[in-house]
Amino acid sequence: MRYQSTRGVDHSYTFTETVFEGLAPDGGLIVPETIPRLSGETIEAWSKLDYLSLALEIFKLFATDIPTEALRDIIKKSYSSFRHEEITPVVKVGDLYILELFHGPTFAFKDIALQFLGNLFEYLLSKTGKKINILGATSGDTGASAIYAVRGKQGIAIFILYPHQRVSPIQALMMTTVIEPNVHNIAIEGSFDDCQKIVKDLFMDLPLKRSYGLTAINSINFARILAQIVYYFYAYFKVSKIESKREVRFAVPTGNFGDIFAGYLAKRMLGRGIERLILATNENDILARFVNYGDYSVGQVIPTISPAMDIQVASNFERYLYYLFGEDTEKTALAMREFQEKKRLSFTKEDLISVKKDFLARSVTQEETLETIRDFYHKNGYMLDPHTAVGVKAGLTFKEEGIPLICLSTAHPAKFPETVSKAIGKDFPLPPEIEALKNKPQGFHILKANIEEVKTYLQKNALT
Ligand SMILES: *Cc1c(COP(=O)(O)O)cnc(C)c1O
Numbered sequence: 027m028r029y030q031s032t033r034g035v036d037h038s039y040t041f042t043e044t045v046f047e048g049l050a051p052d053g054g055l056i057v058p059e060t061i062p063r064l065s066g067e068t069i070e071a072w073s074k075l076d077y078l079s080l081a082l083e084i085f086k087l088f089a090t091d092i093p094t095e096a097l098r099d100i101i102k103k104s105y106s107s108f109r110h111e112e113i114t115p116v117v118k119v120g121d122l123y124i125l126e127l128f129h130g131p132t133f134a135f136k137d138i139a140l141q142f143l144g145n146l147f148e149y150l151l152s153k154t155g156k157k158i159n160i161l162g163a164t165s166g167d168t169g170a171s172a173i174y175a176v177r178g179k180q181g182i183a184i185f186i187l188y189p190h191q192r193v194s195p196i197q198a199l200m201m202t203t204v205i206e207p208n209v210h211n212i213a214i215e216g217s218f219d220d221c222q223k224i225v226k227d228l229f230m231d232l233p234l235k236r237s238y239g240l241t242a243i244n245s246i247n248f249a250r251i252l253a254q255i256v257y258y259f260y261a262y263f264k265v266s267k268i269e270s271k272r273e274v275r276f277a278v279p280t281g282n283f284g285d286i287f288a289g290y291l292a293k294r295m296l297g298r299g300i301e302r303l304i305l306a307t308n309e310n311d312i313l314a315r316f317v318n319y320g321d322y323s324v325g326q327v328i329p330t331i332s333p334a335m336d337i338q339v340a341s342n343f344e345r346y347l348y349y350l351f352g353e354d355t356e357k358t359a360l361a362m363r364e365f366q367e368k369k370r371l372s373f374t375k376e377d378l379i380s381v382k383k384d385f386l387a388r389s390v391t392q393e394e395t396l397e398t399i400r401d402f403y404h405k406n407g408y409m410l411d412p413h414t415a416v417g418v419k420a421g422l423t424f425k426e427e428g429i430p431l432i433c434l435s436t437a438h439p440a441k442f443p444e445t446v447s448k449a450i451g452k453d454f455p456l457p458p459e460i461e462a463l464k465n466k467p468q469g470f471h472i473l474k475a476n477i478e479e480v481k482t483y484l485q486k487n488a489l490t
Pocket residue numbers: 134135136167168245279280281282283284285286334335413436437
Protein backbone atom coordinates (compact mmCIF):
# COMPACT_ATOMS: atom_id res chain seq x y z
CA MET A 27 0.00 0.00 0.00
CA ARG A 28 1.30 3.44 -0.98
CA TYR A 29 0.10 6.76 0.39
CA GLN A 30 -0.37 10.24 -1.14
CA SER A 31 -1.43 13.75 -0.26
CA THR A 32 -5.06 14.85 -0.47
CA ARG A 33 -3.78 17.84 -2.48
CA GLY A 34 -1.63 16.22 -5.15
CA VAL A 35 -0.30 12.96 -6.54
CA ASP A 36 3.29 13.95 -7.43
CA HIS A 37 4.74 12.06 -4.54
CA SER A 38 3.89 8.75 -2.96
CA TYR A 39 4.86 7.52 0.49
CA THR A 40 5.39 4.20 2.20
CA PHE A 41 3.50 3.53 5.42
CA THR A 42 6.68 4.20 7.43
CA GLU A 43 7.18 7.57 5.73
CA THR A 44 3.53 8.39 6.37
CA VAL A 45 3.97 7.73 10.09
CA PHE A 46 6.84 10.20 10.39
CA GLU A 47 5.69 12.77 7.84
CA GLY A 48 2.56 14.09 9.56
CA LEU A 49 1.46 16.74 7.09
CA ALA A 50 2.42 16.40 3.39
CA PRO A 51 4.78 19.16 2.16
CA ASP A 52 1.96 20.65 0.02
CA GLY A 53 -0.09 21.14 3.20
CA GLY A 54 -2.43 18.22 2.48
CA LEU A 55 -3.14 15.21 4.66
CA ILE A 56 -1.81 11.79 3.76
CA VAL A 57 -4.28 9.11 2.66
CA PRO A 58 -3.93 5.56 1.32
CA GLU A 59 -3.97 5.36 -2.49
CA THR A 60 -6.88 2.93 -2.29
CA ILE A 61 -9.31 1.81 0.37
CA PRO A 62 -9.32 -2.00 0.39
CA ARG A 63 -12.75 -3.49 -0.22
CA LEU A 64 -13.18 -6.78 1.63
CA SER A 65 -14.64 -9.90 0.07
CA GLY A 66 -17.51 -11.83 1.65
CA GLU A 67 -15.11 -14.63 2.67
CA THR A 68 -12.69 -12.21 4.35
CA ILE A 69 -15.51 -10.59 6.30
CA GLU A 70 -16.78 -14.01 7.36
CA ALA A 71 -13.29 -15.07 8.48
CA TRP A 72 -12.60 -11.82 10.35
CA SER A 73 -15.89 -12.05 12.23
CA LYS A 74 -14.45 -14.94 14.26
CA LEU A 75 -11.27 -13.17 15.36
CA ASP A 76 -10.39 -11.74 18.75
CA TYR A 77 -9.35 -8.07 18.98
CA LEU A 78 -5.60 -8.59 18.56
CA SER A 79 -5.92 -10.94 15.60
CA LEU A 80 -8.41 -8.62 13.95
CA ALA A 81 -6.04 -5.69 14.45
CA LEU A 82 -3.25 -7.67 12.80
CA GLU A 83 -5.37 -8.47 9.72
CA ILE A 84 -6.37 -4.82 9.32
CA PHE A 85 -2.86 -3.42 9.88
CA LYS A 86 -1.40 -5.94 7.39
CA LEU A 87 -3.48 -4.33 4.64
CA PHE A 88 -2.16 -0.83 5.35
CA ALA A 89 1.31 -1.26 6.88
CA THR A 90 2.68 -3.38 4.05
CA ASP A 91 6.30 -2.35 4.63
CA ILE A 92 6.41 -3.78 8.16
CA PRO A 93 6.96 -7.53 8.61
CA THR A 94 3.91 -9.38 9.99
CA GLU A 95 5.85 -10.71 12.97
CA ALA A 96 6.87 -7.19 13.98
CA LEU A 97 3.31 -5.95 13.64
CA ARG A 98 2.10 -8.80 15.80
CA ASP A 99 4.60 -7.87 18.53
CA ILE A 100 3.71 -4.18 18.37
CA ILE A 101 0.00 -4.98 18.69
CA LYS A 102 0.55 -7.36 21.59
CA LYS A 103 2.71 -4.86 23.45
CA SER A 104 0.29 -1.98 22.81
CA TYR A 105 -2.82 -3.65 24.12
CA SER A 106 -1.29 -5.56 27.04
CA SER A 107 -1.55 -2.25 28.91
CA PHE A 108 -5.36 -2.41 28.76
CA ARG A 109 -7.40 -3.40 31.79
CA HIS A 110 -10.02 -5.41 29.86
CA GLU A 111 -9.22 -8.68 28.11
CA GLU A 112 -11.43 -7.77 25.16
CA ILE A 113 -9.64 -4.37 24.83
CA THR A 114 -12.84 -2.63 23.63
CA PRO A 115 -15.81 -4.52 25.09
CA VAL A 116 -19.33 -3.88 23.83
CA VAL A 117 -22.02 -3.82 26.52
CA LYS A 118 -25.76 -3.74 26.05
CA VAL A 119 -27.35 -1.00 28.16
CA GLY A 120 -31.10 -0.56 27.81
CA ASP A 121 -31.88 -0.80 24.11
CA LEU A 122 -28.51 0.29 22.77
CA TYR A 123 -24.91 -0.86 22.86
CA ILE A 124 -22.02 1.02 24.44
CA LEU A 125 -18.62 0.40 22.87
CA GLU A 126 -16.28 1.02 25.81
CA LEU A 127 -13.08 2.54 24.50
CA PHE A 128 -11.73 3.70 27.87
CA HIS A 129 -9.95 0.66 29.28
CA GLY A 130 -6.46 1.93 28.43
CA PRO A 131 -3.92 3.40 30.86
CA THR A 132 -5.37 6.93 30.89
CA PHE A 133 -9.07 5.96 30.78
CA ALA A 134 -9.61 7.70 27.42
CA PHE A 135 -10.11 6.35 23.93
CA LYS A 136 -6.99 8.12 22.66
CA ASP A 137 -4.97 5.35 24.32
CA ILE A 138 -6.10 2.90 21.64
CA ALA A 139 -4.34 4.83 18.90
CA LEU A 140 -1.46 6.29 20.91
CA GLN A 141 -0.33 3.08 22.61
CA PHE A 142 0.01 1.64 19.10
CA LEU A 143 1.76 4.74 17.75
CA GLY A 144 4.26 4.78 20.64
CA ASN A 145 5.30 1.18 20.06
CA LEU A 146 5.34 1.69 16.30
CA PHE A 147 7.66 4.70 16.69
CA GLU A 148 9.99 2.73 18.97
CA TYR A 149 10.15 -0.19 16.53
CA LEU A 150 10.79 1.99 13.47
CA LEU A 151 13.42 4.08 15.28
CA SER A 152 15.24 0.96 16.47
CA LYS A 153 15.73 0.00 12.79
CA THR A 154 17.48 3.25 11.92
CA GLY A 155 19.04 4.35 15.22
CA LYS A 156 17.33 7.72 14.78
CA LYS A 157 15.87 9.68 17.66
CA ILE A 158 12.79 11.88 17.86
CA ASN A 159 11.52 14.55 20.21
CA ILE A 160 7.75 14.72 20.40
CA LEU A 161 6.33 18.14 21.04
CA GLY A 162 2.69 18.90 21.74
CA ALA A 163 0.23 21.14 23.54
CA THR A 164 -2.72 19.76 25.44
CA SER A 165 -5.76 20.96 27.29
CA GLY A 166 -6.55 17.48 28.51
CA ASP A 167 -6.75 13.93 27.20
CA THR A 168 -4.17 13.87 24.44
CA GLY A 169 -1.24 14.88 26.65
CA ALA A 170 -1.73 12.10 29.17
CA SER A 171 -2.34 9.47 26.48
CA ALA A 172 0.75 10.58 24.57
CA ILE A 173 2.93 10.52 27.68
CA TYR A 174 1.77 7.01 28.60
CA ALA A 175 2.39 5.95 25.00
CA VAL A 176 6.10 6.80 25.05
CA ARG A 177 7.18 6.76 28.69
CA GLY A 178 10.49 4.94 29.07
CA LYS A 179 10.77 4.21 25.34
CA GLN A 180 14.12 4.12 23.54
CA GLY A 181 14.92 6.89 21.08
CA ILE A 182 11.95 9.07 22.05
CA ALA A 183 11.55 12.06 24.35
CA ILE A 184 8.29 13.91 24.83
CA PHE A 185 7.61 17.56 25.73
CA ILE A 186 4.01 18.36 26.59
CA LEU A 187 2.93 21.96 27.18
CA TYR A 188 -0.24 22.60 29.16
CA PRO A 189 -1.70 25.71 30.81
CA HIS A 190 -0.49 25.81 34.43
CA GLN A 191 -3.39 25.24 36.88
CA ARG A 192 -5.91 25.40 34.05
CA VAL A 193 -6.39 21.73 33.20
CA SER A 194 -8.63 19.50 35.30
CA PRO A 195 -6.88 18.15 38.44
CA ILE A 196 -7.15 14.52 37.30
CA GLN A 197 -5.81 15.28 33.86
CA ALA A 198 -2.89 17.22 35.34
CA LEU A 199 -2.12 14.36 37.76
CA MET A 200 -2.14 11.81 34.97
CA MET A 201 0.62 13.73 33.23
CA THR A 202 2.71 14.97 36.12
CA THR A 203 2.90 11.67 38.03
CA VAL A 204 4.81 10.12 35.14
CA ILE A 205 8.38 10.67 36.23
CA GLU A 206 10.76 9.35 33.59
CA PRO A 207 13.91 10.86 32.08
CA ASN A 208 12.25 11.02 28.64
CA VAL A 209 9.05 12.75 29.82
CA HIS A 210 8.90 16.53 30.16
CA ASN A 211 5.75 18.07 31.58
CA ILE A 212 5.85 21.79 30.93
CA ALA A 213 3.31 23.93 32.78
CA ILE A 214 3.01 27.22 30.91
CA GLU A 215 1.98 30.35 32.79
CA GLY A 216 -0.72 31.15 30.27
CA SER A 217 -3.71 29.76 28.39
CA PHE A 218 -4.08 26.70 26.19
CA ASP A 219 -3.94 29.02 23.18
CA ASP A 220 -0.53 30.29 24.36
CA CYS A 221 0.68 26.68 24.57
CA GLN A 222 -0.60 25.91 21.09
CA LYS A 223 0.95 29.04 19.63
CA ILE A 224 4.37 28.23 21.11
CA VAL A 225 4.25 24.69 19.76
CA LYS A 226 3.17 25.89 16.33
CA ASP A 227 5.94 28.49 16.20
CA LEU A 228 8.57 25.97 17.30
CA PHE A 229 7.50 23.64 14.48
CA MET A 230 7.88 26.56 12.03
CA ASP A 231 11.49 26.96 13.16
CA LEU A 232 12.77 24.59 10.47
CA PRO A 233 16.43 24.37 11.59
CA LEU A 234 15.22 23.51 15.10
CA LYS A 235 12.70 21.03 13.73
CA ARG A 236 15.33 19.30 11.66
CA SER A 237 18.17 19.17 14.17
CA TYR A 238 15.99 17.75 16.94
CA GLY A 239 13.67 15.59 14.84
CA LEU A 240 10.67 17.42 16.28
CA THR A 241 7.61 15.24 15.79
CA ALA A 242 3.92 15.92 16.32
CA ILE A 243 1.60 13.34 17.75
CA ASN A 244 -1.70 14.92 16.78
CA SER A 245 -4.70 13.22 15.29
CA ILE A 246 -3.75 13.75 11.65
CA ASN A 247 -1.22 10.89 11.86
CA PHE A 248 -2.65 8.14 9.69
CA ALA A 249 -1.35 5.44 12.07
CA ARG A 250 -3.76 6.80 14.68
CA ILE A 251 -6.69 6.52 12.27
CA LEU A 252 -5.61 3.01 11.36
CA ALA A 253 -5.64 1.82 14.97
CA GLN A 254 -9.14 3.22 15.36
CA ILE A 255 -10.60 1.26 12.44
CA VAL A 256 -10.26 -1.96 14.43
CA TYR A 257 -12.95 -1.35 17.04
CA TYR A 258 -15.58 -0.51 14.44
CA PHE A 259 -15.09 -3.96 12.93
CA TYR A 260 -14.91 -5.58 16.33
CA ALA A 261 -18.18 -4.02 17.53
CA TYR A 262 -19.90 -4.56 14.20
CA PHE A 263 -19.14 -8.29 14.26
CA LYS A 264 -20.27 -8.67 17.87
CA VAL A 265 -23.52 -6.76 17.61
CA SER A 266 -24.56 -8.03 14.19
CA LYS A 267 -24.14 -11.56 15.54
CA ILE A 268 -26.11 -10.93 18.73
CA GLU A 269 -28.92 -9.16 16.88
CA SER A 270 -28.78 -11.30 13.70
CA LYS A 271 -28.70 -8.11 11.65
CA ARG A 272 -26.54 -7.22 8.69
CA GLU A 273 -26.50 -3.51 9.39
CA VAL A 274 -25.75 -1.35 12.42
CA ARG A 275 -25.38 2.35 13.17
CA PHE A 276 -22.57 3.93 15.16
CA ALA A 277 -22.96 7.17 17.12
CA VAL A 278 -19.63 8.99 17.44
CA PRO A 279 -18.87 11.99 19.69
CA THR A 280 -16.79 14.08 17.32
CA GLY A 281 -14.20 16.84 17.57
CA ASN A 282 -11.36 16.64 15.05
CA PHE A 283 -13.12 14.10 12.83
CA GLY A 284 -10.41 11.48 13.50
CA ASP A 285 -12.49 8.84 15.21
CA ILE A 286 -15.44 9.12 12.85
CA PHE A 287 -13.14 9.14 9.82
CA ALA A 288 -11.85 5.73 10.96
CA GLY A 289 -15.52 4.70 11.02
CA TYR A 290 -15.94 5.98 7.47
CA LEU A 291 -13.00 3.84 6.31
CA ALA A 292 -14.47 0.79 8.08
CA LYS A 293 -17.80 1.50 6.37
CA ARG A 294 -16.15 1.61 2.94
CA MET A 295 -14.11 -1.54 3.60
CA LEU A 296 -17.18 -3.50 4.68
CA GLY A 297 -19.33 -2.46 1.74
CA ARG A 298 -22.54 -3.19 3.54
CA GLY A 299 -22.64 -3.38 7.33
CA ILE A 300 -22.50 0.14 8.68
CA GLU A 301 -25.79 1.68 7.62
CA ARG A 302 -24.75 5.19 8.65
CA LEU A 303 -22.49 6.99 11.09
CA ILE A 304 -24.17 9.40 13.48
CA LEU A 305 -21.93 12.43 13.95
CA ALA A 306 -22.49 14.02 17.36
CA THR A 307 -21.10 17.42 18.29
CA ASN A 308 -21.53 19.63 21.33
CA GLU A 309 -22.40 23.32 20.86
CA ASN A 310 -19.31 23.64 18.66
CA ASP A 311 -21.42 22.41 15.78
CA ILE A 312 -19.52 23.14 12.57
CA LEU A 313 -19.54 19.47 11.54
CA ALA A 314 -23.24 18.99 12.30
CA ARG A 315 -24.02 22.10 10.22
CA PHE A 316 -21.93 20.66 7.41
CA VAL A 317 -23.86 17.36 7.34
CA ASN A 318 -27.29 18.92 7.76
CA TYR A 319 -27.04 22.07 5.65
CA GLY A 320 -23.75 21.92 3.72
CA ASP A 321 -22.56 24.85 5.80
CA TYR A 322 -18.94 24.47 6.92
CA SER A 323 -18.16 27.85 8.44
CA VAL A 324 -15.99 28.62 11.44
CA GLY A 325 -17.54 30.13 14.56
CA GLN A 326 -16.14 31.07 17.96
CA VAL A 327 -14.99 28.18 20.14
CA ILE A 328 -17.49 27.74 22.99
CA PRO A 329 -16.04 26.11 26.13
CA THR A 330 -18.31 23.20 27.17
CA ILE A 331 -18.49 20.29 29.61
CA SER A 332 -17.21 17.99 26.83
CA PRO A 333 -13.94 19.91 26.32
CA ALA A 334 -12.21 17.36 24.04
CA MET A 335 -14.82 18.29 21.42
CA ASP A 336 -14.51 22.08 21.76
CA ILE A 337 -13.16 22.40 18.25
CA GLN A 338 -14.13 24.57 15.31
CA VAL A 339 -11.71 23.52 12.59
CA ALA A 340 -11.65 19.72 12.44
CA SER A 341 -8.13 18.73 11.48
CA ASN A 342 -9.11 15.47 9.73
CA PHE A 343 -12.02 16.90 7.76
CA GLU A 344 -9.91 17.36 4.63
CA ARG A 345 -9.54 13.59 4.36
CA TYR A 346 -13.28 13.14 4.04
CA LEU A 347 -13.52 16.08 1.65
CA TYR A 348 -11.05 14.31 -0.64
CA TYR A 349 -13.33 11.26 -0.85
CA LEU A 350 -16.46 13.38 -1.16
CA PHE A 351 -14.84 15.04 -4.19
CA GLY A 352 -14.21 11.65 -5.79
CA GLU A 353 -10.48 11.66 -4.85
CA ASP A 354 -9.95 14.80 -6.91
CA THR A 355 -6.80 16.34 -5.39
CA GLU A 356 -7.08 19.59 -7.35
CA LYS A 357 -10.62 20.20 -6.22
CA THR A 358 -9.61 19.39 -2.63
CA ALA A 359 -6.63 21.76 -2.75
CA LEU A 360 -8.82 24.52 -4.19
CA ALA A 361 -11.49 24.06 -1.54
CA MET A 362 -8.93 24.14 1.27
CA ARG A 363 -7.41 27.32 -0.13
CA GLU A 364 -10.86 28.88 -0.26
CA PHE A 365 -11.49 27.77 3.31
CA GLN A 366 -8.19 29.30 4.43
CA GLU A 367 -9.28 32.65 3.01
CA LYS A 368 -12.98 32.81 3.74
CA LYS A 369 -13.19 30.55 6.80
CA ARG A 370 -16.17 28.90 5.17
CA LEU A 371 -17.10 26.36 2.53
CA SER A 372 -20.45 25.70 0.97
CA PHE A 373 -21.55 22.59 -0.87
CA THR A 374 -23.87 21.68 -3.72
CA LYS A 375 -27.10 19.71 -3.39
CA GLU A 376 -25.39 16.71 -5.00
CA ASP A 377 -22.54 16.89 -2.48
CA LEU A 378 -25.06 16.98 0.33
CA ILE A 379 -26.91 13.94 -1.00
CA SER A 380 -23.66 11.91 -0.88
CA VAL A 381 -22.80 13.21 2.59
CA LYS A 382 -26.18 12.11 3.88
CA LYS A 383 -25.66 8.59 2.57
CA ASP A 384 -22.81 8.25 5.03
CA PHE A 385 -23.80 10.45 7.97
CA LEU A 386 -26.59 11.68 10.17
CA ALA A 387 -25.69 14.53 12.51
CA ARG A 388 -26.85 16.47 15.51
CA SER A 389 -25.46 19.04 17.88
CA VAL A 390 -26.23 18.49 21.57
CA THR A 391 -26.44 21.30 24.12
CA GLN A 392 -24.78 21.14 27.55
CA GLU A 393 -28.22 21.08 29.14
CA GLU A 394 -29.14 18.02 27.07
CA THR A 395 -25.80 16.42 27.89
CA LEU A 396 -26.40 16.68 31.65
CA GLU A 397 -29.96 15.45 31.20
CA THR A 398 -28.76 12.45 29.19
CA ILE A 399 -26.20 11.49 31.86
CA ARG A 400 -28.91 11.76 34.53
CA ASP A 401 -31.64 9.88 32.65
CA PHE A 402 -29.32 7.15 31.47
CA TYR A 403 -28.06 6.62 35.01
CA HIS A 404 -31.54 6.52 36.54
CA LYS A 405 -32.90 4.21 33.88
CA ASN A 406 -29.95 1.86 33.50
CA GLY A 407 -27.58 2.41 36.43
CA TYR A 408 -24.80 3.20 33.92
CA MET A 409 -22.70 6.36 34.11
CA LEU A 410 -21.80 8.16 30.90
CA ASP A 411 -18.98 10.66 30.66
CA PRO A 412 -20.07 13.97 29.07
CA HIS A 413 -18.50 13.17 25.66
CA THR A 414 -20.18 9.79 25.49
CA ALA A 415 -23.46 11.40 26.55
CA VAL A 416 -23.32 13.74 23.54
CA GLY A 417 -23.04 10.66 21.32
CA VAL A 418 -25.81 8.80 23.12
CA LYS A 419 -28.18 11.75 22.82
CA ALA A 420 -27.55 12.08 19.08
CA GLY A 421 -27.78 8.29 18.69
CA LEU A 422 -31.17 8.13 20.43
CA THR A 423 -32.42 11.01 18.27
CA PHE A 424 -31.90 8.90 15.17
CA LYS A 425 -32.68 5.48 16.63
CA GLU A 426 -34.58 3.34 14.17
CA GLU A 427 -36.42 0.08 14.70
CA GLY A 428 -34.45 -2.85 13.31
CA ILE A 429 -31.06 -1.11 13.14
CA PRO A 430 -28.93 -1.80 16.21
CA LEU A 431 -27.31 1.33 17.66
CA ILE A 432 -23.73 1.27 18.93
CA CYS A 433 -22.58 4.38 20.84
CA LEU A 434 -18.84 4.93 21.19
CA SER A 435 -17.79 5.70 24.76
CA THR A 436 -14.68 7.83 24.49
CA ALA A 437 -13.85 8.45 28.15
CA HIS A 438 -14.45 6.90 31.56
CA PRO A 439 -16.87 8.97 33.70
CA ALA A 440 -14.18 9.22 36.40
CA LYS A 441 -12.19 11.55 34.14
CA PHE A 442 -14.94 14.15 34.51
CA PRO A 443 -16.20 13.54 38.05
CA GLU A 444 -17.47 17.10 38.68
CA THR A 445 -19.81 17.09 35.67
CA VAL A 446 -21.02 13.53 36.17
CA SER A 447 -21.67 14.06 39.90
CA LYS A 448 -23.59 17.21 39.12
CA ALA A 449 -25.75 15.33 36.62
CA ILE A 450 -26.54 12.29 38.77
CA GLY A 451 -26.84 14.30 41.97
CA LYS A 452 -24.21 12.47 44.01
CA ASP A 453 -20.51 11.66 44.25
CA PHE A 454 -19.24 8.31 43.09
CA PRO A 455 -16.08 6.33 43.83
CA LEU A 456 -13.16 6.73 41.41
CA PRO A 457 -11.28 3.69 40.10
CA PRO A 458 -8.37 2.75 42.39
CA GLU A 459 -5.82 3.57 39.65
CA ILE A 460 -7.04 7.17 39.53
CA GLU A 461 -7.40 7.44 43.33
CA ALA A 462 -3.78 6.26 43.68
CA LEU A 463 -2.47 9.15 41.55
CA LYS A 464 -3.27 11.60 44.35
CA ASN A 465 -0.51 10.17 46.54
CA LYS A 466 2.18 9.93 43.89
CA PRO A 467 5.06 12.40 43.56
CA GLN A 468 4.69 14.89 40.71
CA GLY A 469 7.24 16.27 38.28
CA PHE A 470 6.79 19.31 36.08
CA HIS A 471 8.55 22.49 35.05
CA ILE A 472 6.85 25.87 35.14
CA LEU A 473 7.85 28.12 32.25
CA LYS A 474 6.66 31.52 31.07
CA ALA A 475 4.45 31.73 27.97
CA ASN A 476 7.51 32.69 25.98
CA ILE A 477 8.85 30.85 22.95
CA GLU A 478 12.50 31.54 23.80
CA GLU A 479 12.17 30.00 27.25
CA VAL A 480 10.58 26.88 25.86
CA LYS A 481 13.13 26.66 23.05
CA THR A 482 16.01 26.88 25.52
CA TYR A 483 14.45 24.17 27.67
CA LEU A 484 13.99 21.99 24.61
CA GLN A 485 17.57 22.46 23.42
CA LYS A 486 18.89 21.57 26.86
CA ASN A 487 16.78 18.44 27.29
CA ALA A 488 16.10 17.04 23.80
CA LEU A 489 17.50 13.71 22.70
CA THR A 490 20.15 14.12 20.02
C1 LIG B 1 -10.45 13.43 21.42
C2 LIG B 1 -11.76 13.08 22.02
C3 LIG B 1 -12.96 13.07 21.27
C4 LIG B 1 -13.02 13.52 19.81
O1 LIG B 1 -12.39 12.65 18.93
P1 LIG B 1 -11.99 13.17 17.46
O2 LIG B 1 -11.20 12.08 16.87
O3 LIG B 1 -11.20 14.43 17.67
O4 LIG B 1 -13.26 13.44 16.74
C5 LIG B 1 -14.12 12.68 21.90
N1 LIG B 1 -14.14 12.33 23.21
C6 LIG B 1 -13.02 12.33 23.96
C7 LIG B 1 -13.11 11.95 25.39
C8 LIG B 1 -11.79 12.70 23.40
O5 LIG B 1 -10.68 12.71 24.16
